Amino acid sequence: MGLKAAETPAFYHSPTPARHHVTRPQLSDTTAPETKADGQKSLPRPAVDKGHEELKTLEVLKRTTTEYLLPNWRLVVTSLVGSVVVAGTTGILPWLIKQVFDEVLDHKDVTKLVLIALGTIGVSAFKGLAAYTTNMTKNAIGQRIISAIQTRMFARIMRADLAWIAKTHSGRFISSFMTDAGRVRDTVTMSVIDFTQNSLTVVALMGSMFFMNWKLALMGCSVIPFGMIYMRKLGKKTRKASRKGLEGTGDLSALISEALGGIRVVKAYGQEQHEITRVSATVQTVLGHAMRGFRAKAKASPLTESLSGVGIAGVIYFGGMAVIDAHLTKGELMAFISAMMLAYQPLKAVANTQTIMQEGVAAAARVFPILDIEPTIVSGPDAKPLQLKDGAIRFENVNFAYSDGTHALKGVSIEVPRGHTVALVGPSGGGKSTTLNMVPRFYDPSSGRVLIDGQDIREVTLDSLRDAISLVTQEPFLFDDTVRANIAYGRPGASEAEIETAARNAAAHDFIMALPKGYDTRVGEAGMKLSGGQRQRIAIARAMLKNAPILLLDEATSALDTASELQVQNALAALMQGRTTLVIAHRLSTIKHSNMIYVIDDGRVLESGDHASLVAQGGLYAELSHSQFDHDIPDDEVTVSSGGAVKAVAGV
Ligand SMILES: Nc1ncnc2c1ncn2[C@@H]1O[C@H](COP(=O)(O)OP(=O)(O)OP(=O)(O)O)[C@@H](O)[C@H]1O
8 A cells, every 4th residue: 555656746757767766655644634614625734843834034034045145155246246336326316416406507517417418328327237237146046046945855855754755745845846945036036135236225325315415314214114114014914825825826736736647537437527626716715815915015005105205295395495495405306306216116125025025934934844854764873784695574573653643563573584475465454565665664663673684674774775675566656758767767877788688577578669669668657658567567677677685566456457467477476586575465376376474454463374374274364265265266367456355365
């Protein structure tokens, strides 16, 4: 159950070969799904811990700045220099206007007028160039930030424990890559870089205002604190709407990937409308949150417009009175009003930083838990490479409970001697897959030990352990890549000849050669373009190529036609040859030829022995075996995993 590759998350569908194949944990290992009012199960939410939910804006800024801005300090400095130039050149403009009124018009000085006009062109061109540099560097920083976040996030997820990955639907991870990471980038670029540029411009303009007339400047700026307080309030609303919107986007992504992944089931059960309804309901929810966010942002305009109107009106009135009373020149008043107009845009942007920042904080609360996750299943500090002698496996009194408390293994002791095939059989949910999952350390026992050649697998390096193991899952997972790449996944860098030999040994070469492009044929998403038997033989070829001494096999339950079945069986027999094999057996043929059979039920080993001795014991195996024989189906053709009493024999 834990090894069903069909359940692999969508983002595992990468065509890029990686070292180990990991199978998709089931939703049953997730945080409990929430049940909605309409009875639909909603998909499990990301494992955002409380600490991250409570993230403080300053913490987010500090972290994003140190982790993502500082490494790009050259670009940041270039952008800052550009910002200073933009601010400086903007600050000069009111002064030029003052000159026109006070120096040129009064004295009718045409030469000065031309010079000021030319100067204005020069200053504006210089400002344009600086703005271009700032924009370019800002975007370059943004792109670097997003690639760094996405790459780190993916690496964290790949290395995380299976149990942790299982807590989040794969679609939600995708939405974190696509949406959340972008919001964090925007926070850094917009609230740090734009903020700096806009604040500098505001400071430059205010500087010229204070320089000209500090009382008037103070009056013009008196409205700013009110605007700031109001924007802060709106920022909180934006954060809430943004958090909910991002959650909704995650839900949407999960629903879409699930509906497409299970499209055949959807169609077979005529559930298209149900899926459309679910998705459109989620789309509406996302829309609702987006609208709340937009409303909060839009609410800023009436107040900021009115406040700036009040400020400008005050300056016009008091400034005008000052001109009338001859305390201020006409040029100074014009310069003052221009400065206020010029400051208006950047000031609004500075005030708006709050809302953008709050959106970023909401996104960071989803991204940081992923960036911070530390796997617990790792090589210990004193771990040494596994010393392989025989590849014998031994379970010593292994207990294991899943995070939801399901006590799946209760004192399991199993012995798989070198080169032997040992079968696990038993009713569904008995603990067979969980047992198998212990060997590559997908999970670690709560107590007890698993040993390979006498070495506790927690004391050897994880790489050496997994190098020693080949895994063939019930529904072999193929990547949307060529046949060759899928086989070579077993050993990246294998030669053409080695790949072909593996394919021949897995009885796959002939059908591969009959494909339109032979080994270069792409197999489609999850190998959809191939038959079940062909997929299985490619997976077997992959394991052949890896040539690991230990084989973990979860036999396929899907019914294949007799010829295909025989080919897969032969390929498996060749694969098992000379390897220590622990197999979850679904077929009597496998069970009969196993050196040893363990009957597992309710997490315990109930019986063990070979087929004949187990039948002779007259226990569960015998009982289930008899019920199967009552169906009068020839042993070698029986798929013991399908349906009713027959399923109960091997029960997988
Ligand atoms: N990821 C998980 N999280 C929580 N419980 C789980 C998880 N996987 C399995 N279980 C539970 O652990 C128990 C053993 O499951 P396991 O998959 O090992 O059984 P199995 O014998 O392989 O079943 P089957 O033959 O149906 O595949 C079951 O009660 C199952 O519900």
